[in-house]
């Protein structure tokens with residue numbers, strides 16, 4: 001299982017299916033106001 005973690009506040013943003021344990025870094029809603037498109041993926 002993969003995990004997406006906020007690179008700024010280290011909050012867990014989302015999980016995704018993966019064969020192995022993977023951690024990706026992104027921005028959560030609190031830290032990433034560059035975009036305003038609402039993502040709803042689980």
Ligand SMILES: [Zn+2]
Nearest residue numbers: 006009028031
């Ligand atoms: Zn954050």
